[in-house]
Amino acid sequence: MTAPDTFRPPEVAISVEGLSKRFGERLVVDNLTMSVRRGQIYGFLGPNGSGKTTTIRMLCGLLTPDAGQGTCLGLDIRTQSREIRKHVGYMTQKFSLYTDLSVRENLEFVARLYGVPAPEDAAQEAIRRLGLEGRGKQLAGELSGGWKQRLALGACILPQPQLLLLDEPTAGVDPQARREFWAQIHDLAAEGLTVLVSTHYMDEAERCHEIAYIAYGHLLAQGTVAEVIASSGLVTYVVEATREAPDPAAAIAAIGKALAADPAVEMVAPFGVSLHVSGHDAAALEAAITPHRAREGIVWRRETATLEDVFIDLMLRSRDNME
Numbered sequence: 001m002t003a004p005d006t007f008r009p010p011e012v013a014i015s016v017e018g019l020s021k022r023f024g025e026r027l028v029v030d031n032l033t034m035s036v037r038r039g040q041i042y043g044f045l046g047p048n049g050s051g052k053t054t055t056i057r058m059l060c061g062l063l064t065p066d067a068g069q070g071t072c073l074g075l076d077i078r079t080q081s082r083e084i085r086k087h088v089g090y091m092t093q094k095f096s097l098y099t100d101l102s103v104r105e106n107l108e109f110v111a112r113l114y115g116v117p118a119p120e121d122a123a124q125e126a127i128r129r130l131g132l133e134g135r136g137k138q139l140a141g142e143l144s145g146g147w148k149q150r151l152a153l154g155a156c157i158l159p160q161p162q163l164l165l166l167d168e169p170t171a172g173v174d175p176q177a178r179r180e181f182w183a184q185i186h187d188l189a190a191e192g193l194t195v196l197v198s199t200h201y202m203d204e205a206e207r208c209h210e211i212a213y214i215a216y217g218h219l220l221a222q223g224t225v226a227e228v229i230a231s232s233g234l235v236t237y238v239v240e241a242t243r244e245a246p247d248p249a250a251a252i253a254a255i256g257k258a259l260a261a262d263p264a265v266e267m268v269a270p271f272g273v274s275l276h277v278s279g280h281d282a283a284a285l286e287a288a289i290t291p292h293r294a295r296e297g298i299v300w301r302r303e304t305a306t307l308e309d310v311f312i313d314l315m316l317r318s319r320d321n322m323e
């Protein structure tokens with residue numbers, strides 16, 4: 001990046017079709033088609049090594065696909081990757097600023113590196129915008145994990161990119177700092193910045209405008225959280241032991257063990273003294289749980305599947321398809 005970005009991207013920030021990528025013999029991304037509107041926060045979820053980072057990098061022209069085409073910020077991902085890069089801010093998990101420079105010195109350094117005019121003012125503005133006032137003189141290496149992430153975000157947006165790539169940005173950061181970080185991301189998106197973020201946290205997925213679930217190189221679901229849950233067709237019952245149960249933990253464990261062996265039940269997941277019991281065939285699932293309804297101190301209710309239920313179901317089914 002050489003100067004503040006005055007470039008205005010189109011309404012559709014990213015639009016790609018049939019993207020595939022191989023590393024050696026291994027097909028890491030297979031025939032991926034998707035689009036992202038400008039100003040959206042778009043989340044990528046999926047098991048480790050499933051191709052999320054590879055996908056994100058192809059979407060932004062940082063990596064050339066073996067097949068497929070498309071545009072990022074209205075520019076061709078195959079032929080205009082250098083131009084695209086000028087408008088992209090990339091934040092990885094690893095803290096890559098200078099630990100022995102202060103917050104202000106780091107930001108001024110980044111501003112100079114990217115040719116931002118009036119680097120001292122730009123650094124001051126980033127400090128204000130990200131609520132880092134009072135920490136300008138603190139060494140970056142002395143910041144807590146949450147403040148480091150905030151500083152890294154500040155450095156990333158200094159050159160005023162149009163697209164932000166966040167690769168698991170809040171891994172290991174405490175809930176309050178994560179919440180504040182996400183509030184910043186939403187403010188940036190409201191100003192028109194498009195954000196692609198990969199995460200393993202369900203609460204972060206729920207903070208995105210849209211999500212994509214990728215497993216073993218395949219895009220298995222995309223849309224809003226509600227759309228992804230609805231399209232899963234997953235039926236979930238929650239069974240909970242009340243205080244009246246003679247031994248709540250044992251009661252839940254016994255039900256879990258019995259249901260896990262039933263073919264109508266595709267997933268059983270314990271949560272304290274409750275279980276999530278899921279499957280796709282509502283009638284068969286109902287028949288499977290009926291014998292357990294009469295137990296003392298047990299309450300059953302049908303609930304909307306959680307995003308976690310849906311993701312685990314997608315992962316299990318795609319793994320089965322691979323085998």
Ligand SMILES: Nc1ncnc2c1ncn2[C@@H]1O[C@H](COP(=O)(O)OP(=O)(O)OP(=O)(O)O)[C@@H](O)[C@H]1O
Pocket residue numbers: 023028046047048049050051052053054055
């Ligand atoms: N440059 C590369 N050369 C060879 N293999 C690679 C390269 N980059 C990624 N891979 C492999 O491609 C697969 C997908 O990697 P990728 O980083 O895209 O997955 P991911 O979904 O982002 O994983 P994670 O959640 O663990 O970050 C992995 O098996 C990885 O080892």
